[in-house]
Amino acid sequence: MKYYSYTFATLAIVAATLSGCNNQPQNSQNDIASPVSVIELKKGSISKLINTTGTALATYEVTLNSEMSGSYKLQNNPRTGKPFKLGDLVKQGELIIRLDDKEYENGIAIDAKKLSLEISEQEQVKQKALYEKGGVTLSEMRNTEVKVTNAKYDYETGLLNLEKMNVKAPFDGVIVDLPHYTPNVQVEQNKPMVGIMDYKQLYMEINLPESSIGYVKPQQPVFITHYTLPHDTLRGVISELSPAISTETRTFKGKIMIQNNKLMIRPGMFVKADIVVEKADSSIIIPKEVVQSSRNRKFVYIVEKNTAIYREIKTGLEDEDNMEVVSGLNVNDNLVIRGYETLRENSKVKVQK
Template sequence: MSAQISCASLFLSLLPMLFLACDSAEDKSAADLAIPVVVEKVKRGPIASYVSATGTLRAQREERVVAEVDGVLRMARNNGTALVAGAKVQAGQALAEIENQEYLLNVRVESQKLAMENATRELQKQEALFKEGGVTEKELELARRNALDSRLNYETAQLKADKLRLKAPISGFIANLQATAEGTRVPVGFRLCSIMDYGTTLAQVNLPNTDLEHMQIGQEVVVSSYAISDQTFRGRVTAIDPTIDPQTRTFTVTIEVANDKLLLRPGMFVKADIVIENHSNAVVIPKTALQTRDNRPVAFVVEGASAALREVSTGIETREEVEILEGLAEGERLVVKGHETLRDKSKVRVTE
């Protein structure tokens, strides 16, 4: 009899533990049925829509240095060092000289200078005599004309002689330098180099005529180069060609790009994203968090332990983000991963 009582007591003591074990198993089963998801809070931020095109950069200013006189080319030296491609020069800086003694003799700079000095002295003499009545006004005017002609002849001779000296027409960097022509006889029209000022660069891009209505002078442009993958550059639209090419149905837009650090170079192939609409404080979510259900854009947010389906209205879209006009609020927990199989009111388990 006592043994039966002992068994009954043991069973009663184990009964709560059995119930606890069952409850634990049910909780674990429910947890296993919950869909794992990754969430992030809905935030506000900037988003913009673009019209994209590609083009080739060129320097804002480029001037060629060309020989106007034939002769033997002698390269200039800067502190004893020969000029090289890529060197920075200032406007008026000497780049080379052309030796042509025959040309210099024909110009006769010294002779014209002497003639100008003689004519100037003669004019001074005639002016003094005119005050004393020693010469007529006609004779004085003739002296004045001779003095003026001689001065102009001298200045012309100087300009001709200066053609033997090749100088930088603008400040910038030497490009396409023909350094191997040193010591050789070069003809008229020989191109020594180009001087490029690319502190600001320009790009011309062609856009389809359907984009013409979106273009305005001054629009912001984001410029990127495949050669400089980790940086973007800011530019603006400076010119819009009003004509449409009848063959391609495109028009040309000129873009000016600031290049203070000189990272961009003339000839670079670039992509230009012209900003046509910009919202600085929009509700923005990753594009991957957006789904289409019954031909309607939807997203899921986590409310407690369940997923809630939200129909949304979208605005600007980029490659990675989308603007939400209605349906989501800042701060809500948006499902960004694991939403593929979700339904409204699905049980979820946040994993990150």
């Protein structure tokens, strides 16, 4: 009997011990605070963009050839005091190259033409005075007018012919091509002299997919970027659109004008254009990467009192990185942007800076 009593007593002690162990609180996953990072939501703006690419080209571009033959004389840049060179800015009407040919200039005899015009004008004044006094007939006075007109045409034609010896900038721009000629060497007619571009305003021709024809409109703003300018964005605008769709490419043509006042983009660069077809101002904007989905529902987590709160959201406009939230979030909500992948409703969290 003592043996059995001892055995039952031992079993009772073991059972009590096990029971006590089972009643001790255990750490659950919900009691472990997950580290997260949050941002406080504010209102901002977002745009719906249609992306395309193309080559930026100068709005004004010209290659000037020699209209006459002559001795080559490259002129000095008045801003530097040195001969013009590639990359120099030029003003409209500025003389860049002069071709000298004394024999050609003497043949024009511009001084004689000017003198002939002055004499004919003096004769006209004299004949008009005589006609008013009855000293000459109307026909005689009109003949002097013909002489003045002919002398004026001769003089102006001479000036135009002399001007052919000068190579001048037709507009404000930059020298982009300047073939080398030995000073004072005889240059033949129709030889390239200088290339000038004005690329303060650029344009690019684009081809857009048929699916975007209902979105893209003239005068819509465009953001222009290039990989060499990672921190700078230029502004442009849709200037022209074709209403016709190509049956071969299923695209339609357009043109973008680009403001390039600081000459940051060079003609010939391959650039990216983001056309702003829709814009939302004063909206809650969140990073696209934090949005999760399940059963066709989009959701995120916010933090309230160190607890993760599930929020189902409805979204609007999107760009490459962000998304507009139409409903489900409020200004000043603390949105979880890191550590959201393992969260559940009411998970304990620890906000890290």
